[in-house]
Amino acid sequence: MHPRPRKKILAGRNNTDTSYPEMVKQLTRIFLLLALASFALTSCASSKKREDQSALAKLWHNMNSHYNGYFNARELMDESLLVLDEQHVDNYTQRLKMFPFLEVTNPAVVGDNLDVAIEKVAIVVKKHPYSNWVDDSYLLVGQAQLIKQDYESAEKTLRFLTTEFRPRPKRKKTKKSKGKGKNQETDESEEEEFVSRREVVKDDPAAARKDRIRAREEAQKERKKLQKEREKENRAAQKEREKERKARIKARKKGIKLAPIKRDTVSKGLENEPEEVPEEELGPVGMISIFGGANRNAEQGGAFGKKSGSYALKHRPAYQEGRLWLAWVYIKRDNFDRAQVILEELRNDRGTFPDVRRRAMAVQAFNYLEQERLEEAISFLEEAAKVAETRNEKARFYYIAGQLHQELKNPGGAEAAFNEAIAARPDYELELGARLNLAQNSFLSGSGSASDAISRLDRMAREDKNLPYESQIYFSAATVALKDGNKQLGGEYLRKALDSPSGGDNQRLESYVLLGDLAYDDSDYLSAKFAYDTTLQVMGRNDERYPGVNGRRDQLSGIAQNLTDITRSDSLLRIGTMPEADRAKWAQNLFQSQRAAQVAASTGPAIGGPALGRAGATATSNSEFFAYNTSTMRRGGRDFERRWGDRPLTDNWRLGSRGNPDIFDDTNESLTAGNESSMATEDEINALLEGIPVTEADQTSTRAQLARNYYDLGREYRERLQNNEKALDALGILEKQFPGSDNEAEAWYYQYLMNQELGRKSVADGYAKKLRDKYADSKFERLANDPSYAAGLLAADDEVGKEYETAQRTFDAGNYRKANQLATVGRGKLADDHPLNARYDLLLAMSSGGTEGKQAYVDGLQRVVADYPNTPENTRAKEILRLLGESSVRVAGQTAVQGSRGFKESFAELHYLLVVFDEPTVNLNDAKISVSEFNNKYNKRDRLRITNVYIGTDVKLPILILRRFKSGEEAMTYVANARENEQEFLDGGKFGYELIAITQSNYRELLKQRSATEYLEWYQENY
Known part of the structure; x- marks a missing residue:
């Protein structure tokens, strides 16, 4: 175990010059050292106070905490950042993200690694509470929680760090009072730089007060000194400007024209930083070097003229970095003011470490970007770029600054920023994005024409090195053409961008959005609807444009149909x-033609291949084409096997048994046979002609439906788009081609109204006359020709509205019985299609609850849910039912319990997850393994248990049960993650299943019913 001492002992024994007593002394010395080391190690228990730790114990704690737990946790953190960086794809047509790792839509991908990292540093804190790496451990926990987007926990952790480990002002060396020992008379010591707040409290309050006063005085002196220096610089600059002004006046008098003075308008953010930052490695494109890395502890030298302390031989506290990350958390939680206070202190404090202050510049720009304060963000972006550590980081900041200049209609500033981004020599993709923006910017700034910019982009597209970015270049050309007002050329380039095999999901998304907007502006609403449909298949819900695109798609749905x-x-x-x-x-x-298309599809590229990309795969998942329906494919395979047997997968399988696939010797005979095989049989022709109106009755019915479509189209144009011209066109076709249709009177009245709104009084009077001649005394004729009738209807509606308001005020006053009576009377006066019916029924349900009890309340609310779908009253009734712990499902003729199928909705109750399989023969072992691996990756800390049951009467249906979740919200979060990562959850497509959440009480009810069918329907309606 101790090779070196053993070697020395043996050498001493064999050396004739070493006496036996000397060898005994050496052995004694060695054993004493070993005993002391053992005593030191055993006496350095974590329960001892900091001041009781020996030097060897401190060394042991620091070494173990740093090179064991903290080192491994940092490796996991770095690996997680690399994973997020690989997943992120920059969209250069949109404003780039400053810190993409904070914008990921699914942080659960690295959740397992980050959880393990948190566990490792938690052990460090527990076993080595007085080591120098405890504050770093808390910092890493806060960083991991921020990356996981658990902002509340991150704030708590970082606030604890900045409170417990704040630095203490250094005290001057003081002589201690004489003690018992002789050597204690002049013992001088220097305080540690930071300690826990709990230990600071034990210190002498008077000494701490003196420290605070001394620190305040020194800071005041420094501020005054700095203010004097700035005033001196300002006076010198003023004298220089006055001197230049006089010189220019003198030159002007002599007729000499001097060149304009170029002044540096960029604000100075880092006064004592070197002007030129040494160039280092390229660095990742999507990730900023925010974690400091290996150079963190090597940073020396301070800022603003004063060193913050040398940490080459001692540990650097994590307090400043903790405050920086706390500011980050505040920004993500929209607490911009508190973040601003921290960032200003970090940037202005002379003791801030240079690397922290560099990053504070970038975070300050991020703070302004989140508030859309673009002009203020630009200056900090440019300053952060000047002191960036990597080329990609520098180029990224300049690129974003250029984009902000473009948004602010400042092409000159944009051009300068993009040139700086190119000069940084980043990755080619980022450089190309800057060059494409410069090509557009030359047109925007007026230094070049649109045709010149497009020609330049075309030349770039033809270069071999740009083939992987061809779609992006064509999109830029389309942008230039559209800004020049050439919609036709812009549309052509957008289609080129979509046709290019280099187009990724982001590029296709942007192209489809623009195509949809072009079609919408040109009133080509059917094309716009299809473009928006495709856009929404690949656009994330967190995209800020999603509500607008989704709203337009819904707006056009009726028109397109x-x-x-x-x-x-x-x-x-x-x-x-x-x-x-x-x-x-x-x-x-x-x-x-259909046969030829099928042959072409079978010999063409595979569906969902690389050229199709993710957008194509998404599109096929919603297609009605038979080849995308797995059940249809399986059924077809069984039918084939039943007729032809188990045949090998070979070409020309019908001819395989004849030995010669080229059975036709004559070419003409081959062609003739081919033509005959492509001829349709009588049954196939009849199948194709099925549904075509051949009889007079069918044709009349089709014409009636066609007339209804034109009428609905006209109403959609008017009510959805307020496009009276298109509405008049549709109703004009209805009037011309389908005279005497069922909706003729309504159509004429709409045409009367729209022509009046467009100022065509004579045309409007013509439609009023038509109504008077053909539909005298009808509702629409009286509306067009009798102003008093319309006023009477308005007065009647106003009276009905007043009656409802009276009933509502009575209910609000707590007089439920009177409110119920008023609501009953008012409801009885209305027609079945009156818009106030839903509001009256909701009021009746609520007032019944106050007079008849809960059951009447629940029944009334369920009636509202069933009778008025897609209304605000429906939503309100569901919310009340959820608060009451009841289901919103109601079946006519059944009691409330039967109507809810025996299930009750309660999101606050403990939940299970059920994996209900489609087939009873599923391999449960494989399914369990797949789900267990998924849980180990994404939900390791939840310790979910997996069991299985079989339910059913005749056929036993297998179900996996995942226990358990604290609430329905946690269960649905798991469901969303499983759907997003379906390939990992159950091998995507290998198993047919339904993943559903269920409460404990509903699970017992499901077991009683011995069927999952009822609960599946209830789950779809309530979850």
């Missing part, structure tokens, strides 16, 4: 009115 139905009905009528021979010929041509 009517346009699609009109096209389909027109085609069916056209084919149905053909002669029978022409219809058969059309069906034959359609069959052959």
Whole structure:
């Protein structure tokens, strides 16, 4: 165990010059040293106070805490950051993220590593509470919690760090009073730089007060000195400017034109930093070097003219970094003012470490960006770029500054920033993004035309090195063309960007958004709807544009559906009115074109291949094409095997047994046979012609539906888009092609209103006359020709509204019985389609609860939920039912318990997760292994238990049970993560299953029913 001492002992024994007593002395000395070391190690228990620790004990604690727990935790943290960096893909068409690792949508990917890192440093804190690495351990915990987006816990951890480990002012050396020993008379000691707050309290209050006063006085002296220096500099600058002004006046009098004076307008943020930062490694594109790394403890020298202390031979406290990260947490929690206070102190304090102050510059810019204070963010971005440690970090900051200049319509500043980004020599992708922006910027700044910029971009697209970025370049060309007002050329370049195989998800997303907006602006609403549909398949819900795109898609849904139905009905009528021979010929041509398309698809690239990308895979998941339906494919495989047997997967399998696949010797014969095989049979033709209106009755029905579609289309244009011109076009077609339709009176009234709004009085009067001639005394005729009738309807509506308000005020006053009576009377006066019905029924339910009890309350609310879907009253009723612990499901003719199928909704109750499999023959062992591996990766600390049960009467259905979760919210978080990582959860596609959350009480009810069907339906409606 101790090779070196053993070697020395043996040498002493064999050496004739070493006497036996001398060897005994050496052995005694060695054993004494070993005993002292053993005593020191055993006496350095963590329960001892800091002042009781020996020097050897302190060394042992520091060595173990640093090179064991903390080192391994830091390695896990670095690995997690690399994973997040690899996952992040920059979208250079949008404003880049300053710190992408904080913007990830699924931090659970690295959650397991970060949890292990937290466990390791927790052991450090527990076993070595007085080591120098305890504050670093708390800092790492806060960093991990911030990356996991657990902002509340991160704030608590970092506030504890900055409170417990704040630095103490250094005291001057003082002589201690004479003690018993002689050597204690002049014993001088220097205090440690920081201690826990709990130990500071034990110190002498008077001495601590003197320290605070002395520190305050020194800081005041430094401020005065700095103020005097700045005033002196200002006076010198003023004298220089006055001298320049007089010189220019004198030159102007002599007729001499001097060059304009160029002044440095950039604010000085780091006064004592070197002007040129030494160039280091490239650094990752998406990750800023925020963790300091190996150079952290080697940082020496202070800022603003004063050193913060040398830490080459001693440990540097983590207090300042803890405050910096606490500011970060405050920003993520929208507490910008508290973050601003910390950042200003870090930047202005002379004792701040240079690396911390460098990062404080970047975090300050981030603080302004989060508040959309772009002009203030630019200066700090540029200052942070000047002192950045890596080339990519420097270029990234300049790139974002350039983007902000563009948003502020400042092309000159943008050009300068992008040139700085290129000069930093970053990764080529970032450099290319800057060059593409410069190509656009030359047009925006007026130094070049749009055609020149597009030509430049076309040349870039043709370069071999830019082939992987072809889609991005075409998108930039489209942006230039659109800004120049050339929508046609812009659309062409957008389609080129989509057709390019180099386009990734982000590029396709941006292209589809622009195409949708172009089609929307051109009133091509069907194309816009399809573009927005595709956009939403790949756009994340956290994208700030998602609500707008989703709103437009919903706005266009009815219009697109009517346009699609009109096209389909027109085609069916056209084919149905053909002669029978022409219809058969059309069906034959359609069959052959479909056959050719299937052959092309079978010989083309695989579906979902690299060229299709993630967007294509997403699109196929929602497709109705038969080849994407797994159950249809399995059924087809069984039918094939039943007819043809188990055949090998070979080409030309029908001819495989004949020995010669080239059975046709003559080319013409081969072609003839091929043509015959592509001819449709009579049954196939009849299948294609199914649904085509051939009879007079079917054609009449199709025309009626077509007329209804045109009427609905006109209403959608008016009510959804307020586009009266398009609405008049649709209703004009209805009037011309389908005279006397069921909605003719309403259509004429709408045309009357819209023409009046457009100032076409004569046209509006014409429609009023038509209504008077054909639909005299009807509601719409009186609305158009009798102003008093419309006023009467408004007065009646106003009276109804007043009656409802009276009933509502009575309810608010607590008179539930009277409110119920008023609501009953008011509800009885309304028509079935009156918009106040839902509000009256909700008021009746609430007033019934005050007079008849809870059951009447629940029944009334369930009626509102069932009768008024997609209304605010429906949402309010569901919220009340949830608070009452009841289900929102109601089945007519059943009691409340039966209506809720025996299940009750309670998110606060303990929850299980059920994996309900589709087939009873599933391999549960494989499923358990897959789920266990998923839990070990994403939910290791939750210690979930997995068991299985079989339910059912005739066929036993296997179910995996995951126990357990504190609330429904935690369970649904697990469900969302499992769906997002389906390939890891249950091998995505290998198992057919449903993953559902269930409370303990509902689980017992499910076991009683011996079926999961009822609960699955209830779960879909309530969760």
